[in-house]
Amino acid sequence: AKPTAPDVTECGLSEADDGHGNNPITLDCCPSGFGQAVDFKLPNPYSEPRKVNIRPAAHLVNNDYIQKYWKALALMKALPDSDPRSFKQQADVHCAYCNGGYHQVGLPDLDYQIHASWLFFPFHRAYLYFYEKILGKLIDDPTFKIPYWNWDHPDGMVMPEFFNIPNSPFFDPIRDQKHLPPTVMDLSYDGPTKEHNLPYNDQIAQNLTIMHRQMITNAKTRVMFLGGPFRSCDDPPSEPGSLEVQPHGTIHNWVGNPQPNTLRWEDMGNFYSAGRDPIFYSHHANVDRTWSIWKTLSHRNRDFKDKDFLNSYFYFYDENAQLVRIYVRDCLDTVKMGYDYQPMDLPWLKSRP
Numbered sequence: 001a002k003p004t005a006p007d008v009t010e011c012g013l014s015e016a017d018d019g020h021g022n023n024p025i026t027l028d029c030c031p032s033g034f035g036q037a038v039d040f041k042l043p044n045p046y047s048e049p050r051k052v053n054i055r056p057a058a059h060l061v062n063n064d065y066i067q068k069y070w071k072a073l074a075l076m077k078a079l080p081d082s083d084p085r086s087f088k089q090q091a092d093v094h095c096a097y098c099n100g101g102y103h104q105v106g107l108p109d110l111d112y113q114i115h116a117s118w119l120f121f122p123f124h125r126a127y128l129y130f131y132e133k134i135l136g137k138l139i140d141d142p143t144f145k146i147p148y149w150n151w152d153h154p155d156g157m158v159m160p161e162f163f164n165i166p167n168s169p170f171f172d173p174i175r176d177q178k179h180l181p182p183t184v185m186d187l188s189y190d191g192p193t194k195e196h197n198l199p200y201n202d203q204i205a206q207n208l209t210i211m212h213r214q215m216i217t218n219a220k221t222r223v224m225f226l227g228g229p230f231r232s233c234d235d236p237p238s239e240p241g242s243l244e245v246q247p248h249g250t251i252h253n254w255v256g257n258p259q260p261n262t263l264r265w266e267d268m269g270n271f272y273s274a275g276r277d278p279i280f281y282s283h284h285a286n287v288d289r290t291w292s293i294w295k296t297l298s299h300r301n302r303d304f305k306d307k308d309f310l311n312s313y314f315y316f317y318d319e320n321a322q323l324v325r326i327y328v329r330d331c332l333d334t335v336k337m338g339y340d341y342q343p344m345d346l347p348w349l350k351s352r353p
């Protein structure tokens with residue numbers, strides 16, 4: 001077996017539906033062009049002092065920070081659609097990688113997919129890394145870091161307020177209107193017909209118990225937390241890690257619109273459109289943070305040493321619109337990549353089911 005990789009030279013049409021085969025659509029999510037790719041290099045800690053910048057919790061950021069992110073995102077949205085750094089193409093990255101836009105290198109009949117396997121955490125980490133670099137470049141601040149949606153802490157269990165400012169670049173009009181602030185999140189949300197409508201304290205307690213279960217009880221091995229192997233020549237597996245299913249997936253659906261006018265739970269509730277909602281990147285920043293946290297919970301919680309994992313790779317456009325190939329082995333440590341997360345307490349540690 002070999003590591004798996006997307007054949008980005010043959011990007012094709014992507015397909016989506018409502019998750020049950022209804023309302024199918026076909027769309028072109030391919031990036032606008034392919035230059036020669038360069039390989040991503042981690043900064044060398046011996047030749048340059050390591051700079052680590054901090055991604056803040058979204059519910060704690062001040063107005064200056066919001067203005068800065070506002071400006072960066074507005075500039076990204078103002079880039080022409082033909083620019084691979086435009087918000088349109090950044091969102092389409094998720095679609096191409098998740099809805100059948102790519103097949104595996106050298107294997108035209110085998111789809112490529114970065115969900116439901118050990119590629120889930122590293123792919124999204126790399127995706128956010130370049131998204132953030134582009135934003136930083138647009139405002140001339142290479143230290144700019146995106147905020148994380150701290151949904152594992154009671155203070156963060158609502159949509160961060162600033163995403164709900166109409167006429168801001170953070171706004172998405174087709175989120176589930178019943179779930180706007182101050183509605184408390186339901187981390188086990190299972191669709192509009194099964195709203196739990198629990199009293200505030202009960203909902204918070206239930207959410208903390210879910211976090212404990214997904215981070216600890218159901219996350220005792222690498223496969224249980226990170227997901228199962230995906231190797232070249234295999235069909236994409238369906239072996240998601242605990243956190244990918246819940247609350248990662250349930251939050252996507254909780255934010256997305258279940259109303260018939262959108263048909264497919266857009267934006268957040270469908271792979272192809274999830275990246276169109278700016279809240280996606282803060283949701284995934286917290287998903288990314290849980291990967292780092294998991295590794296601190298037990299000495300047994302380590303990344304795979306498997307070469308097929310370490311040598312898997314993805315392609316992204318960087319802040320200079322240069323195509324970059326990045327290997328999973330370079331995505332294992334956020335500090336080496338130049339960022340970390342604002343520390344917050346983890347009340348779910350004590351919320352045993």
Ligand code: C2O
Pocket residue numbers: 094098115124248252274284
């Ligand atoms: Cu690629 Cu949150 O999904």
